[in-house]
Amino acid sequence: MRAExxxxxxxxxxxxxxxxxxxxxxxxxxxEIEGAGEAVDGQVRARVDRQGKLTELELDPRVFRRLGSEELAEAVLEASNAAAADAAAKVRAATAAVMPAGAADGEGGVDLSKLLSADVPTDIDGVKRRYGLLDR
Structure with missing residues (x-):
């Protein structure tokens, strides 16, 4: 095998x-990632796992006197959505180090077409050409 x-x-x-x-x-x-969110001045608190799945919900007993059922439901949604957004931000921050520059799609996802560098050949002839093996 050639040294190079x-x-x-x-x-x-x-x-x-x-x-x-x-x-x-x-x-x-x-x-280890989890997200946290709250609503109604901290009287409704939610925790989610890294995928946004609700893992914990805390309701301060005072919130039942303060809110009706529809308002309480909205507060639970607000807290759980805030927790999911927190978890998503933590996942993005954790994965940023392994993502190629410019791979983010601007919406918190990844543009898969940007994961491969443009100079990496994706076909066998391109690989052979890159390593001087095409005419062998």
């Missing part, structure tokens, strides 16, 4: 190991 190929393979393996370790750390961090 081996050097490139070694570099790719090292990059792979670093990214894998980074992703393992990210997975651990994501498992």
């Amino acid at each position: 190929w081996q050097a490139h393979i070694d570099q790719l393996l090292e990059t792979y190991r670093e990214k894998r370790q980074q992703l393992q750390g990210l997975q651990e961090a994501l498992e």
Whole structure:
């Protein structure tokens, strides 16, 4: 094997190991994420997991005297939506380190077309051309 190929393979393996370790750390961090939100001056509090699933709801007993059923329902929705937004922001912040620059779609998601660099060949002839193997 040519020395430059081996050097490139070694570099790719090292990059792979670093990214894998980074992703393992990210997975651990994501498992810990939860969001919190509140409404009605803190009398309605909600907690959600990283996916926005409601995990805890606290209602101060005073809120039952203050609000009717429809207003209370709205307050629960407000607190849980705030908690979900908090969790989503924490997930975005945690994943920012592993996302390529410009991959965010502006709405909290990812534009998958931007994950691959434009200079990385995606076909076998492109790979052969990049490494000088096309005419062999």
